[in-house]
Amino acid sequence: MNQNNLRTVTVMRYITPLREGGSLPALAEADDDFKYVLKFRGAGHGVKALIAELLGGEIARFLGLPVPELVFANLDEAFGRMEGDEEIQDLLKFSQGLNLGLHYLSGAITYDAAVNxxxxxxxxxxxxxxxxxxxxxxxxxxxxxxxxxxxxxxxxxxxxxxxxxxxxxxxxxxxxxxxxxxxxxxxxxxxxxxxxxxxxxxxxxxxxxxxxxxxxxxxxxxxxxxxxxxxxxxxxxxxxxxxxxxxxxxxxxxxxxxxxxxx
Structure with missing residues (x-):
């Protein structure tokens, strides 16, 4: 497979869930020392949501639109065993392997059409x-x-x-x-x-x-x-x-x- 356009990182630290998303994405740190918003294969719509995220994001980037860098994110088998929240532990367990990460835009605020x-x-x-x-x-x-x-x-x-x-x-x-x-x-x-x-x-x-x-x-x-x-x-x-x-x-x-x- 040609994955030359996307880097692959390994997730090293689960920081916090981002519970505003129905699929329970999370903020995590990878082995390149950058933070990413992780989208998990074990969540909601599974790999289909990851495919949509991948295709949508990369088409947008090709067309010159501002999209955070997407990376493939490996989740190790042992990752998350110490997680105390059972829901999150199950999510991590069923997400072993290749997931998708979006570079975390620290300090970003949500666009509001009435203000921005x-x-x-x-x-x-x-x-x-x-x-x-x-x-x-x-x-x-x-x-x-x-x-x-x-x-x-x-x-x-x-x-x-x-x-x-x-x-x-x-x-x-x-x-x-x-x-x-x-x-x-x-x-x-x-x-x-x-x-x-x-x-x-x-x-x-x-x-x-x-x-x-x-x-x-x-x-x-x-x-x-x-x-x-x-x-x-x-x-x-x-x-x-x-x-x-x-x-x-x-x-x-x-x-x-x-x-x-x-x-």
Whole structure:
């Protein structure tokens, strides 16, 4: 597998759970002496949330959006045995092996649309990205945006690619206009969607998409008692993104129409 674009670290110290997340992520320190927000394979939606986080974050980075560095994070078998909280101990036990970490932005604050500003070009980029990857979780209730050193940063793409939780009708989902974009926290500021659409559809292509898919570790692709192979799963993700890109006019128009109802 080609994992050259992501470093791999080993988790050395569990610092504290971040209980605002339903999947119980945690702040931890790795063997490179950096701190990371860890997303665990043993939580909630398991490896599917990690795949969404990986693909969403790396697509965003490729498109020039500010995303904390993603790393593969190894969790040793003995890690967490001394943890006193049984829920956390179980989470760590079922998360042995390869997990995902996001570089911790120390001192960052949550983006608040009522207080913080966002450049219209950047807002348009984020709205287009989230429509493309079907990210349902960038709303006023939960922005998944941080202000760090006076700049806006994107975090938490684990709710993207929601089709993979049922694995049914993924081709139909790939061609949807994504009506939930109407709830996007940055939609009112996304005035340059046409410009961004032209830029991003020029940057993305099947070769680039294939490179994203190659990042998914084999270890995260053993599902449903082997009923579908890792390569078959990779092919579905590839085709989903390829079809979605070919039909990008659909979600562009949906976002533009949704904006008109707000202004």
């Amino acid at each position: 500003d966002c450049d219209e070009l950047l807002a348009s980029k984020i709205v287009w990205l989230d429509a493309f990857i079907t990210n349902v979780d960038r709303t006023f209730r939960n922005t998944n945006l941080l202000i760090w050193h006076k700049e806006l940063w994107l975090i938490d793409h684990g709710a993207s690619f929601y089709f993979h939780h049922s694995w049914d009708n993924w081709e139909t989902t790939a061609k949807t206009s994504f009506a939930l974009i109407k709830d996007h926290v940055l939609l009112p500021k996304a005035t340059k969607l046409d410009e961004i659409h032209a830029e991003f559809t020029q940057k993305l292509n099947d070769t680039i998409i294939e490179n994203f898919i190659k990042l998914i570790p084999d270890d995260w692709l053993h599902w449903e008692n082997g009923a579908i192979t890792p390569e078959e799963i990779r092919m579905v993700y590839f085709r989903f993104l390829s079809i979605r890109l070919q039909n990008a006019e659909l979600f562009l128009k949906q976002a533009q129409d949704a904006r008109k109802t707000l202004i």
